[in-house]
Amino acid sequence: MPESDVGEPLKELAKEIQEMKVGRVVVILDPEKVEEAFRKLQERYGYLNVYLSTIVGTDLKSEGKIRMDYYVNVFSESTYVVLRTFIERDDPKIKTMLNISKAAFSGECETYDLLGVKFEGNPYLKRSFFVPKDVAEKGVFPLRKDSGV
Amino acid sequence: MDTAPENVTKAMEIPMLLEVPVGPQHPALHEPVLLKVYASGERVVRVEVNTGYNHRGIEKLAEKNTFYKDIFLVGRVCGICNTVHANCYVRALEALLDKEPPERAKYLRVLAMELERLHSHMLIEAVMAEILGYDTLFMHIMRDRELIMKAKEILTGARVLADYMMVGGVRRDLNNEKIRRLNEILDKVEPRLNYYMKLFEEDVTIRKRLEGVGVIPPRDIINYGLLGPIARASGLKMDARLQDGYDAYRDVPFRIIVRDDKDSLGRMLLRWEEALNSLEMCRYILKNLPEGEAVPDEKRLSRVFPKGEVFTTVEAPRGELTYYVMSAGGTQPYRVKIRTPSFNNIINSGFVYIDHELADVPVILVSFDPCISCMERVTVIDYRKGTRRKVPIKEVVRGNA
Numbered sequence: 001m002p003e004s005d006v007g008e009p010l011k012e013l014a015k016e017i018q019e020m021k022v023g024r025v026v027v028i029l030d031p032e033k034v035e036e037a038f039r040k041l042q043e044r045y046g047y048l049n050v051y052l053s054t055i056v057g058t059d060l061k062s063e064g065k066i067r068m069d070y071y072v073n074v075f076s077e078s079t080y081v082v083l084r085t086f087i088e089r090d091d092p093k094i095k096t097m098l099n100i101s102k103a104a105f106s107g108e109c110e111t112y113d114l115l116g117v118k119f120e121g122n123p124y125l126k127r128s129f130f131v132p133k134d135v136a137e138k139g140v141f142p143l144r145k146d147s148g149v
Numbered sequence: 150m151d152t153a154p155e156n157v158t159k160a161m162e163i164p165m166l167l168e169v170p171v172g173p174q175h176p177a178l179h180e181p182v183l184l185k186v187y188a189s190g191e192r193v194v195r196v197e198v199n200t201g202y203n204h205r206g207i208e209k210l211a212e213k214n215t216f217y218k219d220i221f222l223v224g225r226v227c228g229i230c231n232t233v234h235a236n237c238y239v240r241a242l243e244a245l246l247d248k249e250p251p252e253r254a255k256y257l258r259v260l261a262m263e264l265e266r267l268h269s270h271m272l273i274e275a276v277m278a279e280i281l282g283y284d285t286l287f288m289h290i291m292r293d294r295e296l297i298m299k300a301k302e303i304l305t306g307a308r309v310l311a312d313y314m315m316v317g318g319v320r321r322d323l324n325n326e327k328i329r330r331l332n333e334i335l336d337k338v339e340p341r342l343n344y345y346m347k348l349f350e351e352d353v354t355i356r357k358r359l360e361g362v363g364v365i366p367p368r369d370i371i372n373y374g375l376l377g378p379i380a381r382a383s384g385l386k387m388d389a390r391l392q393d394g395y396d397a398y399r400d401v402p403f404r405i406i407v408r409d410d411k412d413s414l415g416r417m418l419l420r421w422e423e424a425l426n427s428l429e430m431c432r433y434i435l436k437n438l439p440e441g442e443a444v445p446d447e448k449r450l451s452r453v454f455p456k457g458e459v460f461t462t463v464e465a466p467r468g469e470l471t472y473y474v475m476s477a478g479g480t481q482p483y484r485v486k487i488r489t490p491s492f493n494n495i496i497n498s499g500f501v502y503i504d505h506e507l508a509d510v511p512v513i514l515v516s517f518d519p520c521i522s523c524m525e526r527v528t529v530i531d532y533r534k535g536t537r538r539k540v541p542i543k544e545v546v547r548g549n550a
Contacts, residue, residue: 021244021459022393048385051371054471054488071460071471078392080460103374106496107488114208130204142209149209 006077009044010037024071026082031094034070034083038100041072041081049076052097055107057115059089061145066092066117087117096122116141157189191506196499211485216242216454219482221312223472226487228309229269230465232261234487235314237463240395241474242316244459246451254318254443255397260434261304261313262396262463263427267338268297269466270420270427273518274345277417280511281358286348293341300334300431303327317445328435335428335435342428346421349414359414363501363513366411373497376490377468378423379517382408382415389464401437403430413516420518452480465490467518495519 007017007025013033018026029037041050054071063086070083087094096119097104108119113129113136127136135142135149142149187195207226211219223238224231236258243250250258275290298308305311306321313320323331349355370380380387388405390398406422408415456478462471468490477483494517502510 021457022240022461024460048367048371051374053374053469054473054486056473056484056486058475058484058486069473071473073387073392073469075387075392080462082460101374102372102500103493103497106374106492109496110492132204142206149206 004077004079006074006079007081009040010081013037013040020082024080024082026084028084031068031085031087034068034085035095035097035100037083038070038072038097041074045074045076050074052101052103052107053080055097055104055111057111057117057143059115059143059145060086061089064089066115068094068111068117070097092117093120094118095120098122114141114143116144157194186502186507186510188507191508193502193505193507193510196502198496198499208485208487211482213481215452215480216476216482217316217450217452219485220314220316223485223487224310224312224314226489229272230265230467230470231309232258232265232305232311232313233463233465233470235312236262236396237461237470237472238474238485239314239316240463241459241461241472242454244461245454245457245474245476246316248317250318250396250445251441251443252397252439253322253441254445256401256434256438257304257319257323257443258314259397259401260431261301261311261319263430263434264297264301264304266466267424267427267431268294268301269518270424271297271342273515274349274417274420277512277515280515281355283355286345290345293338296334296338300331303330303334315445315447316450318443320444322443323435323438328438331435332432335432339425339428342421342425346418346425349417349421356414358512359412359417359516361412361414362505362509363413363416363516364411365501369500373500374493375468375498376493377464377466378416378419379468379494381406382419383411384409387469389462389469393462395461395463397434401430401433413512416516416518454479454482467491468494491517491519 004023004025007014007027010027011017013029013036014027015030016028018028020026027037038052051073052070053073056069056071058067060067065086066089068085068087072081072083074081085094092115094117096108098108098121105124108122109124109129111117112119112125113127113131119125131142140147140149185197186193207222211222214222220235220239224235226234271290271294275287275294278286278290301311302308304321304323304327305313365375365379365383367383367385370383370385384407386405386407390403391405404426406419406426408419410418454476456476458473458475460471460473462469470490471488473484473486474482475484498517501513505513
């Protein structure tokens with residue numbers, strides 16, 4: 001269990017709470033509960049003290065999953081809460097966070113372009129957001145471990 | 150010809166295609182990003198941010214190289230703030246190895262990063278002066294900035310790409326002669342910073358062009374995830390140096406500068422204040438540098454990294470920069486994720502331009518410190534005449550388009 005109790009409001013939602021270096025609290029959730037977890041952090045620590053900092057998608061090829069991490073900076077508590085969830089690698093879909101935080105825009109567009117995760121409800125997803133056109137036209141998602149890039 | 154939106158007779162499409170004049174290893178200042186601005190009359194009605202002109206696939210490259218080679222790779226993500234990138238990544242590696250650098254190295258790292266903040270802030274202030282039509286002021290600030298570049302060279306051995314950070318320390322140490330020269334430079338630069346700050350505070354034209362332009366309420370800052378000086382100029386006390394207290398930031402006294410102006414002027418004045426504060430920090434470090442070793446023996450470092458994951462942050466000149474490094478065990482990282490502050494600040498900030506005059510667009514963009522220079526091409530679309538013509542952005546700023 002992590003030293004910080006910043007993840008405490010998410011205890012009921014979480015499948016498990018772990019710790020990541022350096023001092024981050026990792027809350028493992030079902031994909032449909034990520035938005036609710038973010039909302040709970042906002043309610044507990046105040047709207048102006050919590051923001052979505054980074055979205056990290058990781059291809060876990062051997063497990064057949066894509067891991068989605070939402071790094072939420074709770075800066076009034078000087079720590080980060082990582083909302084972590086796993087989605088199917090074959091058909092990676094997850095609900096967009098745009099309804100609750102516009103900060104998700106850049107991260108979701110990037111993750112779609114590089115990893116192929118579809119954020120349902122985000123109308124701005126497009127290929128070639130970052131990836132060069134010739135790579136995008138081949139349907140390659142470069143950060144997939146078997147992309148051949 | 151495009152179809153005219155309802156009730157619009159004339160629109161301007163401004164593709165601010167920013168090129169890379171210095172070379173591919175310096176994309177941050179001259180970032181190739183396309184800002185499509187749609188205007189009804191002089192009023193901006195829509196802004197699209199297009200990216201992808203210079204994506205180099207660094208995250209993928211990092212997976213293919215060793216942990217140590219990646220230190221040099223991440224230093225090349227950005228020319229202006231290469232030491233903060235390297236620092237953030239190196240601290241992630243140190244966390245994986247459970248290694249702590251010596252106190253002297255921590256102080257020297259902070260010195261390098263604060264010198265970087267100083268010259269980065271001076272650079273964007275100079276660019277702002279140029280955009281406002283003060284070309285001489287631009288040159289004066291750049292001349293004084295060169296002194297800081299020299300200081301960085303004395304410390305790290307290079308003006309721009311320092312490659313100063315190493316796992317377990319820094320690459321070069323300081324001696325008394327170098328400390329004397331650095332102090333001399335700081336003494337020269339301080340009165341200049343005070344002068345420029347006063348100029349930005351008091352000059353009528355600068356105030357007219359910046360005051361009340363690009364106002365962002367704190368709620369929008371949080372909602373859109375805007376970072377660094379932009380957030381602090383809107384009254385939010387967020388700073389990774391305070392939050393994570395990495396390296397020597399818990400020991401070296403510094404102020405988190407917060408202003409309530411919320412506008413472009415506030416952002417520029419905040420940067421001058423921060424530059425002055427960085428200068429004070431540099432002086433403190435040079436005076437209170439701990440004794441001991443700072444340069445580790447590279448041959449003794451472990452080539453193989455244990456399994457694990459780390460998330461580190463650093464307060465870059467433009468805001469919170471984050472690195473996620475995952476090791477599956479071995480010599481190469483499984484995943485490296487870099488989120489630069491401009492990634493949020495520029496891509497998410499299209500909403501700020503709405504309802505401003507076209508001439509305010511470059512001012513707002515520069516106040517975000519987006520690493521820009523060559524936004525020279527503007528297309529004016531006249532829906533009534535059915536024509537498109539290209540004019541330089543400077544003409545738009547002067548109201549001649």
